[in-house]
Amino acid sequence: MTTAIDVFIAFCVLSGSLLVLTSALAMFRAKDALSRINVFSPATGLGMPLVIVGCYVYLLQREGFSLYHLFIGLVGFASLIIVSSIASNTLSRATLLSGSPVHRYTRPNRLAYARGEDPHVDGPAAMHEPDEAQVGDEAQVGDEPRGDDPAGN
Amino acid sequence: MTFVFWTAIAIFAVAIGVGLVRVASAKDLGSRAIIGDLVYFAAIGILTMIAMLTDISIMLDVIFLSSLLGILATIALARILTRGHR
Numbered sequence: 392m393t394t395a396i397d398v399f400i401a402f403c404v405l406s407g408s409l410l411v412l413t414s415a416l417a418m419f420r421a422k423d424a425l426s427r428i429n430v431f432s433p434a435t436g437l438g439m440p441l442v443i444v445g446c447y448v449y450l451l452q453r454e455g456f457s458l459y460h461l462f463i464g465l466v467g468f469a470s471l472i473i474v475s476s477i478a479s480n481t482l483s484r485a486t487l488l489s490g491s492p493v494h495r496y497t498r499p500n501r502l503a504y505a506r507g508e509d510p511h512v513d514g515p516a517a518m519h520e521p522d523e524a525q526v527g528d529e530a531q532v533g534d535e536p537r538g539d540d541p542a543g544n
Numbered sequence: 545m546t547f548v549f550w551t552a553i554a555i556f557a558v559a560i561g562v563g564l565v566r567v568a569s570a571k572d573l574g575s576r577a578i579i580g581d582l583v584y585f586a587a588i589g590i591l592t593m594i595a596m597l598t599d600i601s602i603m604l605d606v607i608f609l610s611s612l613l614g615i616l617a618t619i620a621l622a623r624i625l626t627r628g629h630r
Binding site for chain 2: 397400401404405407408409411412414415416418419423424425427428431434435438439442443446447449450453454460463464466467470471474475477478479481482483484485486488489491492
């Protein structure tokens with residue numbers, strides 16, 4: 392039983408640290424600041440909570456159950472997810488407001504253009520940004536450029 | 545278990561090193577801010593591992609306080625980026 396718990400703690404701790412390392416390596420692959428903020432979320436949303444779980448189980452094995460430890464662990468787990476999400480949202484808003492360039496392949500870029508006014512979008516088929524639910528319906532997507540064309544071209 | 549904790553410390557340290565290299569090579573301030581956040585959380589992970597290695601009973605308190613207060617640095621950097629505007 393003790394071995395199984397040790398393996399569980401090792402799994403939590405090592406996978407949490409590997410997620411943080413993966414996020415750090417992904418910073419090189421992301422092309423703009425918004426994408427970098429996006430690829431950081433596995434570290435705070437999954438990596439550090441896994442470290443908390445491993446830490447709590449380790450403490451449970453060492454010192455037994457304690458209501459205080461359970462409370463601290465639960466609040467830390469929830470706050471890592473909630474607080475870091477709010478922080479990422481605030482930082483990405485500030486990044487965009489400060490004029491940081493968005494990568495040119497970011498489409499649709501609804502932060503820069505109103506719907507249907509994106510000049511980089513090719514043709515009316517792409518102008519109607521298809522909802523994810525309708526993409527599978529090929530007949531409906533195929534009919535859309537001819538049927539609904541607000542620009543008239 | 546000692547080997548596991550040292551391995552995790554090494555992985556966190558590599559993450560910090562990779563992040564610092566990225567800070568040096570990044571051009572925009574938003575990237576630097578978010579990589580600073582990454583280095584912060586990796587440092588918290590290292591502190592937790594050290595606390596587990598040395599059997600200090602405050603290991604959960606460290607993560608608890610740092611996860612609650614980690615937002616302050618990020619929001620301060622975000623405010624600096626926008627020159628005080630919301």
